Amino acid sequence: MNYKELFQSEDGNVEQRQKFSAQIQKILQAMDDLKNPNQTILGESAEKSPAFYQHLMETAQVEEKGQALDNVVDELIQLLDGHPYHTHNYVTNVLPMASIPGLLGMLTNMLINGNNLWDVYGPAAAESEVKVISMMSKLVGYDETKSFGYTTWGGQGAVFSGLRLAIAKQFPNAKEEGVPNNLYCFASENAHYSLLKSIEAVGIGSNHLVRVKACADHSMDLEDLNMQMRAVIRQGGIPVYVVATTGTTDSFGIDDVAGVKAITTALEKEFTLKPIHIHADSALGGFYSFFNDYDFDTNPLDFEAPVTAALLQIRERMQHIHLADSLCFDFQKLGQTPYLTSLFLVKDGSSLGLLDLEDFDTPYVGNRGYGSYHTGYTLECSRMGSSIAIYAALRAFGKENYQALLANYVRVNLQFREQLAAQVPAVEVVNPLNIGPVTAIRYYGNNTTWAQEVAGQATAAQIEAVNATNSAWFELLGAQREDVFFGDTTRVCTVLAQDTKQFIPVAAAKLFTISPYTEVTHIPHFIEVLQQTIAQLEVQHEVHA
Numbered sequence: 001m002n003y004k005e006l007f008q009s010e011d012g013n014v015e016q017r018q019k020f021s022a023q024i025q026k027i028l029q030a031m032d033d034l035k036n037p038n039q040t041i042l043g044e045s046a047e048k049s050p051a052f053y054q055h056l057m058e059t060a061q062v063e064e065k066g067q068a069l070d071n072v073v074d075e076l077i078q079l080l081d082g083h084p085y086h087t088h089n090y091v092t093n094v095l096p097m098a099s100i101p102g103l104l105g106m107l108t109n110m111l112i113n114g115n116n117l118w119d120v121y122g123p124a125a126a127e128s129e130v131k132v133i134s135m136m137s138k139l140v141g142y143d144e145t146k147s148f149g150y151t152t153w154g155g156q157g158a159v160f161s162g163l164r165l166a167i168a169k170q171f172p173n174a175k176e177e178g179v180p181n182n183l184y185c186f187a188s189e190n191a192h193y194s195l196l197k198s199i200e201a202v203g204i205g206s207n208h209l210v211r212v213k214a215c216a217d218h219s220m221d222l223e224d225l226n227m228q229m230r231a232v233i234r235q236g237g238i239p240v241y242v243v244a245t246t247g248t249t250d251s252f253g254i255d256d257v258a259g260v261k262a263i264t265t266a267l268e269k270e271f272t273l274k275p276i277h278i279h280a281d282s283a284l285g286g287f288y289s290f291f292n293d294y295d296f297d298t299n300p301l302d303f304e305a306p307v308t309a310a311l312l313q314i315r316e317r318m319q320h321i322h323l324a325d326s327l328c329f330d331f332q333k334l335g336q337t338p339y340l341t342s343l344f345l346v347k348d349g350s351s352l353g354l355l356d357l358e359d360f361d362t363p364y365v366g367n368r369g370y371g372s373y374h375t376g377y378t379l380e381c382s383r384m385g386s387s388i389a390i391y392a393a394l395r396a397f398g399k400e401n402y403q404a405l406l407a408n409y410v411r412v413n414l415q416f417r418e419q420l421a422a423q424v425p426a427v428e429v430v431n432p433l434n435i436g437p438v439t440a441i442r443y444y445g446n447n448t449t450w451a452q453e454v455a456g457q458a459t460a461a462q463i464e465a466v467n468a469t470n471s472a473w474f475e476l477l478g479a480q481r482e483d484v485f486f487g488d489t490t491r492v493c494t495v496l497a498q499d500t501k502q503f504i505p506v507a508a509a510k511l512f513t514i515s516p517y518t519e520v521t522h523i524p525h526f527i528e529v530l531q532q533t534i535a536q537l538e539v540q541h542e543v544h545a
């Protein structure tokens, strides 16, 4: 065995390259053979039971001799079989198909295997990172000469990084001394659970996460935010961090960042507080900033009137995210690049200095006469150069392709809602005021209605009964997911029960458009599947519509 054969060539010889590219070709070919545009998986599915994983655990081991590369690639190809694939019926959640420029960027990065920790080790990634930070800063309206950022571990990592900054800005010594025990963070009840995990991890404690009520449009209720922040301050608490979600994951509710900023500014003044850090969790929705400077009057991409109206409605809220101190773009979501390609942006880049390590603590990187880009402020040490994939996607798509793609998600959702209302009366849209890539739908049969639930007129028992029926519906939708892969959520929002005055989670199924191949023409089949599963549900439950 010659282990050198397992590597790319040292000298660029043709044979070694051809062997490598033949294996890649083989994988691509096998994948294409497994594709079927009318199902949401590659090849054949197999149910993965707990016993399946038990068997893997018992049998897997490192063997004495390595396998021939050909056999290894055959095994890789077997992994593709039954894997979900983002065909036009793949409408489950924000799980994108990785675009070709994204893949090529990632591949380039993998071939050179640079380390984004330091430009001496990863110059390509450092260069791309600086470029994409500037590109996205300009897009949202940050001053690119002052802003900064880095790629990190998901939207989750961005929420966490924002919190680290929030604490460091008010308590620069907290790094050494630990965090005070009276800090508080605020987010909408519809925010992603990223903040919950972050608060636990930094030691603030999840009891200090204040969940703000949401309005009927699923955005944060600013009156409640104001009230809750005042209550915390009156009791001696210090507000450090407000997360404004601009595009909630289940319903595309967009928090009013300008409104949040007005509240924190007023409170800072009234109570002489240090600046409260606002993070716009734009992981999902931030991409609609591509319409910030779209000329809706001349409408160069010829969007239909309803689509234009919807995009304008999104822009109304999204254009203010630059008021936040930090924000995020999950390129592995609407940016259509491979995992993980999340970009964390900070309005005042110099504040990252508060998180930086001392030279003494980083003996083998940075602080040399050579190299001038060392990311000592990130939580990661070694970092993948995911900015290269982001850069490639931004270059290849340009604003126009993103605009066309993102507008099509809106178009499909608008049409879907129209056809649903006409043809599936037992189901209602529970995010009717929000338009974007997602529609959350809830089965009511002829019982309660969404209008009653959202107005606080349904009893706890009624809401819970509807939830139970929807859970049964999710099972039926899940069972046919190789045809149309819908999503579902056990808590798209909460509603107030009329009798108990308690907030109760609302379960809903979801249509989340994320495949570039999903078009308006596919909607009738979505509707058909909904009707079929509802018919099954009604037989099962003997609820006759």
Ligand SMILES: *Cc1c(COP(=O)(O)O)cnc(C)c1O
Binding pocket: 153, 154, 155, 156, 157, 192, 194, 245, 247, 248, 249, 281, 282, 283, 284, 330, 342
């Ligand atoms: C997806 C999402 C996150 C988490 O992002 P990951 O990349 O999965 O870590 C956080 N916030 C929002 C609003 C999201 O949509």
